[in-house]
Amino acid sequence: DIQLTQSPSFLSASVGDRVTITCRASQGISSYLAWYQQKPGKAPKLLIYAASTLQSGVPSRFSGSGSGTEFTLTISSLQPEDFATYYCQQLNSYPFMYTFGQGTKLEIK
Amino acid sequence: EVQLVESGGGLVQPGGSLRLSCAASGFTFSNYVMSWVRQAPGKGLEWVSSLIGSGAATYYADSVKGRFTISRDNSRNTVYLLMDSLRAEDTATYYCARPTDYGGTYGLDVWGQGTTVTVSS
Numbered sequence: 001d002i003q004l005t006q007s008p009s010f011l012s013a014s015v016g017d018r019v020t021i022t023c024r025a026s027q028g029i030s031s032y033l034a035w036y037q038q039k040p041g042k043a044p045k046l047l048i049y050a051a052s053t054l055q056s057g058v059p060s061r062f063s064g065s066g067s068g069t070e071f072t073l074t075i076s077s078l079q080p081e082d083f084a085t086y087y088c089q090q091l092n093s094y095p096f097m098y099t100f101g102q103g104t105k106l107e108i109k
Numbered sequence: 110e111v112q113l114v115e116s117g118g119g120l121v122q123p124g125g126s127l128r129l130s131c132a133a134s135g136f137t138f139s140n141y142v143m144s145w146v147r148q149a150p151g152k153g154l155e156w157v158s159s160l161i162g163s164g165a166a167t168y169y170a171d172s173v174k175g176r177f178t179i180s181r182d183n184s185r186n187t188v189y190l191l192m193d194s195l196r197a198e199d200t201a202t203y204y205c206a207r208p209t210d211y212g213g214t215y216g217l218d219v220w221g222q223g224t225t226v227t228v229s230s
Contacts, residue, residue, distance in 0.1 A: 001171070032214050034215070034216030034217070036154075036216075036217075038154070043204055043206075043220035043221065043222065043223060044146075044154060044204075044217070044220060045220075046209070046216045046217060046218040048216075049209060049215040049216035049218075050215055050216075053215075055209070055216070055218060085153075087153065087154050089154075089156075089216070089217075091208075091213065091214045091215070091216065092214075093212060093213065093214050095168075096159060096166075096168040097156075097168075098144060098146075098156035098159060099156060100146075100153060100154040100155065100156060101153075102153050103153040103154070
């Protein structure tokens with residue numbers, strides 16, 4: 001099975017900072033990767049799909065890149081509402097598998 | 110409005126069974142792969158199961174294979190998760206989710222509010 005490893009697991013940053021979260025897949029997954037933001041007590045929110053496509057309504061300070069086994073989520077200038085936990089997810093259709101990374105908790109410094 | 114509403118969670122003893130439901134509205138339900146994702150208290154997201162629009166193909170995480178059964182009723186716009194032989198480690202909030210695309214490879218953009226399952230004696 002394909003495993004996803006996010007780094008770092010915890011990240012402390014300040015408003016206005018540029019931050020990058022990495023997601024590494026144990027096997028190549030082309031661009032079948034999505035990124036989510038989750039706040040406590042809420043369902044996840046889709047930010048990026050197909051590795052680099054911004055979901056409708058998501059601020060342009062969020063961006064994604066990568067293909068194959070290494071992917072990144074970048075927030076160009078942190079806003080107060082961005083402090084949350086972020087997950088990557090691979091969406092392979094053959095074999096069908098929707099693995100999530102373990103998450104990255106982004107906290108206010 | 111596109112919406113998913115889960116129900117059926119609760120407290121169940123180890124070894125017991127529970128059936129979750131997810132009622133969909135606001136989109137052509139039968140066109141979409143539908144999935145269940147869970148989150149144990151204080152833990153990360155775990156994909157549980159998915160099935161294609163026709164219901165003809167189903168997929169499961171290894172942790173639930175043989176114990177959980179996903180199904181759908183396209184006439185009722187509802188997807189189900191029948192959970193048998195429940196264990197303490199199945200305790201979680203269970204979310205129903207729909208992808209952005211029919212094939213399910215572009216991410217899950219519609220989520221329910223979640224229903225909580227607690228497995229305890």
